[in-house]
Amino acid sequence: MADADKNDDPTTKANACQRRCCPAPSFKNPEVLGFMWDRIGATVLFITILTVLPGLTVLARREGGCYKYDCPYANEDDDDLCDFMGGDRERGRWYCKDPGDVRHPQDKLCAKDPQCKVYGLSPASTIPFVATVSGLCCAVLMPLVGAFVDHSPKRWEALVATAALLIAANALQISLGPRTWFAAGLIQATVGAGSYMAHQACLFAYIPEMVADPSEVPSVTGVLKAWESLAIILYLVIVGAGVGPLFTREGPSGEVDLARVGQVVAVVVGAPLMVLGMFRYLGRRPALQELPEGRSLWSIGFYRVAATVKTLRTEFRTLGCFYLGYAFWESANTAVVSLTGAYVLEQLGMDAGDFIIIALLFVLCAIPGAITSIKIADKEWLSLKASVAGALVLSSVCLCCVSAFVYSSGTGPYVFAIVPFLGFANGWVYPAQRNLLVALIPGGCEAEMMGFFQFSAMSLSWAPSLVFLAMGETTGEYREAILVCPIFWLGGLAVLYFCVDVDKGLEEVEATLDKRFKSGAAAAPAAAPQAAPEKA
Known part of the structure; x- marks a missing residue:
């Protein structure tokens, strides 16, 4: 009861708010x-x-051996096909020259012609x-x-x-x-x-x-x-x-x-x-730690990953399932900008300027997404699990709409209406997934589990791009290939929904909570910053 009274104390709340909103003591440290x-x-x-x-x-x-059809720039070396175009050319797309190095109206799209x-x-x-x-x-x-x-x-x-x-x-x-x-x-x-x-x-x-x-x-x-x-x-x-x-x-x-x-x-x-x-x-x-006897810097990292996996399987299975789902959806989060770029440049026939505008919209809209995610957590509008799920569903819907409705140079401008929602979802997911992670991490293992969190983020980062590459090479089209990101998002969501029981996960770490740092406890004195390296 005393602890509850302490948590309800206005002074304690004010101090917590000050630390959260204005971490002034930390920003006085020159190393920050x-x-x-x-x-x-x-x-x-x-x-x-x-x-x-x-x-x-x-x-x-x-x-x-490819060239671009784009009549507004007919003097460019890639654009001299305009004077005998047959009306069947799609503006902004790249085409493959025939073996005689002659450009012809019947040339195939660059991505579809095996000669190029x-x-x-x-x-x-x-x-x-x-x-x-x-x-x-x-x-x-x-x-x-x-x-x-x-x-x-x-x-x-x-x-x-x-x-x-x-x-x-x-x-x-x-x-x-x-x-x-x-x-x-x-x-x-x-x-x-x-x-x-x-x-x-x-x-x-x-x-x-x-x-x-x-x-x-x-x-x-x-x-x-x-x-x-x-x-x-x-x-x-x-x-x-x-x-x-x-x-x-x-x-x-x-x-x-x-x-x-x-x-x-x-x-x-x-x-x-x-x-x-x-x-x-x-x-x-x-x-930070002594190197165990018999281990080298070349092997200890892989040994620690294996040890953490064993701990997750035997003691904290819910957290282990979270990491599995996270590896899938974070691989898509990592790849979405580059793969969307490939789609915009090849499938929609846009140029670098359009790509930059799309990237700018993505980043700008990620900011209100992150703010909304924090607000959702503070006001408890959604559970920790539901907040992550909502961001993944929104991301998946956005790219499914791109594949369904934005697939040619004629429909390309519609992408500017979808990208803001994709950026919002990207900003939403990062605070949401960290909030869920923090709730499931056992006390006393924070450093180990945060390190494994970073490893999980990288473990499948190559997979969506590889699948996208294989589909593009096989079909010469990217309309279906762009769906690789929703596949990984929804795969991670399936693991989250069916395997991550938050209540069970909280029970698994309950016995370790006394090892966590409590904001009401006296903080250890700040260590003096190390001296900056001497100049040569």
């Missing part, structure tokens, strides 16, 4: 500022994928190929990076090394062109994606050490997420509507120019922000 600058810089560098992928696709199509291949694949498969390789690299690297973060005293050095690789990968792509596009795509899919994932793993390991009160972590990460979203929006606006049009040509060649301009902007802006965060504010750290 360093985390923010580093995170924003890395986000700007990584988000260039949105401007690079259309340029890669154009160059792959040209090498594969590049490195064994249709040029239209460039985006899903890059996404598949990227997902595989991240899935393999995740246990290794997690082990290094936990058991090595070189976390700061790893932070610097991965930042250097990310910056170098972006800088190399400034030279994107007919001779370099394939190498640039591989660099983006391997070095770029892998270094970004590893950098974020090293960076997020600083969060628990930057706050004196663990209850402030959601507030700090929420504010940082808002700044990250703002950085993405500004990048898309500046590159798409600011400096981009000043340095790009009309027609397909302009998409390659836009990719180069985007990389220049990202390197000029993102690299200094990362350097500022790492070298001025973030300090070195000792290893």
Whole structure:
């Protein structure tokens, strides 16, 4: 009864609200500022994928022998078919030349003609190929990076090394062109994606050490997420509507120019922000854990994944089922932007400018989605499980509508009416799934289970892109292939609905709740920030 009275005390509620809404003590820590600058810089560098992928696709199509029919730009080298078009051409689509290198009104669509291949694949498969390789690299690297973060005293050095690789990968792509596009795509899919994932793993390991009160972590990460979203929006606006049009040509060649301009902007802006965060504010750290005897950094990560799976199967089955469902629906969340991009560029015949507008709408509408998700949880309008389910259903309905009603250049503009709802659903699902996760995590295992949460996010990140790639290569159409995301969303939803009993999960962790941090308890004194590394 005393505990209930304490929870109802107005002062306690006010203090909790202050921690949630304005985590001022944490933001006085300079390392929080360093985390923010580093995170924003890395986000700007990584988000260039949105401007690079259309340029890669154009160059792959040209090498594969494809050309574009688009009469407004008849002087472009891809558009000289306009003077003898037969009226059966679809504006914005790419076609394959016959073996004699002659363009003819009867040429087939590039994605459907087996004569137009590049490195064994249709040029239209460039985006899903890059996404598949990227997902595989991240899935393999995740246990290794997690082990290094936990058991090595070189976390700061790893932070610097991965930042250097990310910056170098972006800088190399400034030279994107007919001779370099394939190498640039591989660099983006391997070095770029892998270094970004590893950098974020090293960076997020600083969060628990930057706050004196663990209850402030959601507030700090929420504010940082808002700044990250703002950085993405500004990048898309500046590159798409600011400096981009000043340095790009009309027609397909302009998409390659836009990719180069985007990389220049990202390197000029993102690299200094990362350097500022790492070298001025973030300090070195000792290893979080001792490396067990007989284990190496190369094997301990995979050993810990296996051990966590065993714990979930024997003690916390409900949480284990949540992770299984999460692996499915998060793989679709990760792939939705890139696969929607492939659909927009190939199936709808749109260009990089349209893709940027779609991405901007997606990000903008994710913000009210996240706010609504938080409101749903605070007001208890839906249960934790129902909130996640609602977001997954809305996402699935959106892409099913795209497949049903938006499938050609003539119906393409309707996509702008659907994307805001897709972005809203994407923003909704992230707070909702974390709220459910926190409720099911056993006390005293928070670090282990959050690490497995990150691993689960990467474990199937390659699968939707691979299925999309296979369907596109088989049929030459993407109208059915885009349904791969709803399949993974609904697959995860099925696991959530039939296997995740929240009440049972709460019973499974009830005995461990006394090991959790309680916001009313006295917080441990904040550790003094480590000194920033000495300059050479």
